[in-house]
Amino acid sequence: MKRLYVGVDLGGTNVASALIDEDGNVLARDKRPTLADQPEGVTVRQIIDGITEAARKGGVSVGDLAAIGIGAPGPLDPFEGVVLAPVNLPNWGKVPLKRIVDTKMGVPVVVDNDANVVAVGEQWKGAGREVNDFLCVTLGTGIGGGAICGGKLLHGFNGNAAEIGHITIDYNGPRCNCGNYGCLELYASANAMVRRALERIKKESPKTILPRSGKLTSQMIFEAAKNGDRFAIEMFEETGFFLGVGLVSAINLLNVEMVAITGGLANAGDLIFGPVRRTVLERGFPEVKEKVRIIPTQLGEDAALIGAARLAMEGGVRS
Amino acid sequence: MKRLYVGVDLGGTNVASALIDEDGNVLARDKRPTLADQPEGVTVRQIIDGITEAARKGGVSVGDLAAIGIGAPGPLDPFEGVVLAPVNLPNWGKVPLKRIVDTKMGVPVVVDNDANVVAVGEQWKGAGREVNDFLCVTLGTGIGGGAICGGKLLHGFNGNAAEIGHITIDYNGPRCNCGNYGCLELYASANAMVRRALERIKKESPKTILPRSGKLTSQMIFEAAKNGDRFAIEMFEETGFFLGVGLVSAINLLNVEMVAITGGLANAGDLIFGPVRRTVLERGFPEVKEKVRIIPTQLGEDAALIGAARLAMEGGVRS
Numbered sequence: 001m002k003r004l005y006v007g008v009d010l011g012g013t014n015v016a017s018a019l020i021d022e023d024g025n026v027l028a029r030d031k032r033p034t035l036a037d038q039p040e041g042v043t044v045r046q047i048i049d050g051i052t053e054a055a056r057k058g059g060v061s062v063g064d065l066a067a068i069g070i071g072a073p074g075p076l077d078p079f080e081g082v083v084l085a086p087v088n089l090p091n092w093g094k095v096p097l098k099r100i101v102d103t104k105m106g107v108p109v110v111v112d113n114d115a116n117v118v119a120v121g122e123q124w125k126g127a128g129r130e131v132n133d134f135l136c137v138t139l140g141t142g143i144g145g146g147a148i149c150g151g152k153l154l155h156g157f158n159g160n161a162a163e164i165g166h167i168t169i170d171y172n173g174p175r176c177n178c179g180n181y182g183c184l185e186l187y188a189s190a191n192a193m194v195r196r197a198l199e200r201i202k203k204e205s206p207k208t209i210l211p212r213s214g215k216l217t218s219q220m221i222f223e224a225a226k227n228g229d230r231f232a233i234e235m236f237e238e239t240g241f242f243l244g245v246g247l248v249s250a251i252n253l254l255n256v257e258m259v260a261i262t263g264g265l266a267n268a269g270d271l272i273f274g275p276v277r278r279t280v281l282e283r284g285f286p287e288v289k290e291k292v293r294i295i296p297t298q299l300g301e302d303a304a305l306i307g308a309a310r311l312a313m314e315g316g317v318r319s
Numbered sequence: 320m321k322r323l324y325v326g327v328d329l330g331g332t333n334v335a336s337a338l339i340d341e342d343g344n345v346l347a348r349d350k351r352p353t354l355a356d357q358p359e360g361v362t363v364r365q366i367i368d369g370i371t372e373a374a375r376k377g378g379v380s381v382g383d384l385a386a387i388g389i390g391a392p393g394p395l396d397p398f399e400g401v402v403l404a405p406v407n408l409p410n411w412g413k414v415p416l417k418r419i420v421d422t423k424m425g426v427p428v429v430v431d432n433d434a435n436v437v438a439v440g441e442q443w444k445g446a447g448r449e450v451n452d453f454l455c456v457t458l459g460t461g462i463g464g465g466a467i468c469g470g471k472l473l474h475g476f477n478g479n480a481a482e483i484g485h486i487t488i489d490y491n492g493p494r495c496n497c498g499n500y501g502c503l504e505l506y507a508s509a510n511a512m513v514r515r516a517l518e519r520i521k522k523e524s525p526k527t528i529l530p531r532s533g534k535l536t537s538q539m540i541f542e543a544a545k546n547g548d549r550f551a552i553e554m555f556e557e558t559g560f561f562l563g564v565g566l567v568s569a570i571n572l573l574n575v576e577m578v579a580i581t582g583g584l585a586n587a588g589d590l591i592f593g594p595v596r597r598t599v600l601e602r603g604f605p606e607v608k609e610k611v612r613i614i615p616t617q618l619g620e621d622a623a624l625i626g627a628a629r630l631a632m633e634g635g636v637r638s
Contacts, residue, residue, distance in 0.1 A: 149480075155574065157576035161574035167571055167572060170489055172489070179604065179608075180603070248487065252482040253569060255478070257475075283498060
């Protein structure tokens with residue numbers, strides 16, 4: 001009989017859970033819209049119900065689980081399993097999620113950052129299967145990261161490692177919400193691309209099929225670029241260049257063999273991967289840059305579920 | 320009877336060796352000027368002679384050694400122990416140092432990057448004794464680094480990790496020898512400070528006791544700053560600011576609890592540590608920046624010897 005785990009992906013939109021065996025096979029799933037406008041106790045109840053339901057659908061009970069892993073929005077303390085008032089769960093204060101779920105369910109629980117569980121999942125069963133030094137980047141409204149170094153998830157001393165969105169690419173750049181200046185996130189996130197496009201449209205009135213007023217999204221820029229719109233393509237070129245600059249710094253520090261990219265902008269394929277790869281080849285270390293593969297992630301939304309289960313299997317982090 | 324090791328610090332100026340016991344005590348030393356203008360075989364012979372002599376002075380023979388560790392100038396391959404044509408040893412091509420010394424002496428040999436062995440030494444017996452997540456920065460003509468993550472030396476996939484001198488702090492900055500642009504080394508190394516001072520003296524004729532022509536060194540700027548020269552103090556302020564910018568990026572990626580700094584500029588004490596610490600406090604992550612200690616290294620030149628012995632003790636790196 002294989003050991004069984006439940007991996008949970010707690011997000012601002014959905015609470016997803018999956019029953020997963022020790023080989024990484026997903027046996028059953030549960031997904032429910034996050035009641036993010038309710039008190040934190042309600043969302044915690046949803047997590048417990050989701051875990052119970054995923055187990056039930058797989059024909060087992062919670063008592064049959066070897067462990068439970070939860071990926072949650074940061075900031076959090078992965079050593080103690082405490083979620084620390086995440087932006088995506090506005091009604092949450094400091095929530096000792098590990099202790100609460102562990103006490104309720106009587107099963108060992110691990111809690112880690114959502115970007116970290118995605119990296120662990122992709123390294124176990126996805127893009128990073130064959131490498132021990134691996135960076136996983138989530139390119140959304142912000143930029144998140146998870147790093148595997150020498151086969152192990154990099155936590156750092158208080159669980160704030162791999163914050164690739166907050167490395168400086170221009171020390172004279174604008175201030176970021178994090179307190180730093182010129183952060184990569186201000187140049188290469190979906191939000192940053194939209195902001196830059198709006199500014200250029202307003203200032204330079206470029207030839208483009210994009211709307212000159214009203215709401216603009218990265219998806220609209222993507223559609224325009226696919227249709228050959230030069231201005232939209234240029235927006236992706238710039239975004240990929242900036243991301244490449246940030247990745248070179250990360251590669252020079254972490255010496256990872258692979259960078260896998262996920263999130264909205266990663267769906268744009270070569271429009272974004274092209275300029276990223278060219279920038280890394282132009283700026284990276286000789287002996288390193290030719291060997292680093294930069295590719296899309298492979299597991300989609302399952303990465304977080306599978307990674308959370310894997311962390312549960314490994315018994316979590318030193319505390 | 321304690322196990323015995325020899326640690327070697329191979330530099331462009333000296334070949335230093337020390338007999339070191341398993342507790343990190345230095346029992347005997349040898350030091351000889353590197354014959355860097357001779358063929359590589361001559362320098363390799365010096366290494367073997369130095370190891371033999373350090374053992375002899377400690378009253379043992381090479382056969383009594385448990386292992387030998389060598390810190391050598393990069394680039395090198397720590398997995399195979401191959402030195403790859405370092406700038407500091409201009410007559411060296413690709414030298415399989417581990418295999419050569421191992422074969423000659425019949426003792427297991429580990430070879431690693433000089434910045435890495437310093438980090439290992441400082442973490443074992445120096446500044447980083449109490450932390451598991453530690454960055455050691457060498458601030459000289461260039462900027463080198465070694466990182467300990469979760470208690471283990473960070474190598475990355477091909478031994479090029481922790482190159483903090485080559486993270487970009489200005490994507491529009493000048494080109495670096497490494498191929499990247501706007502590298503930290505171009506702003507915060509001793510060479511960079513001297514270059515910036517020369518430019519300012521030429522352009523702005525500032526009030527300063529520094530010479531307006533002839534050779535300028537970082538030591539001269541240090542002496543002037545100690546004597547209260549405003550311009551010289553400003554040069555250290557700028558250099559510390561740039562280093563702080565780079566450290567914030569490194570801390571946001573590695574989440575280290577301590578940064579220890581060594582090398583010529585680190586001797587300037589508060590002149591450099593002051594602006595570095597202020598910049599990290601201004602720009603770092605909340606919950607992180609207040610907790611990161613930025614201090615000088617503690618072991619001086621012994622760090623490399625002790626670190627090399629420690630790596631030998633640990634049996635080197637996965638290959």
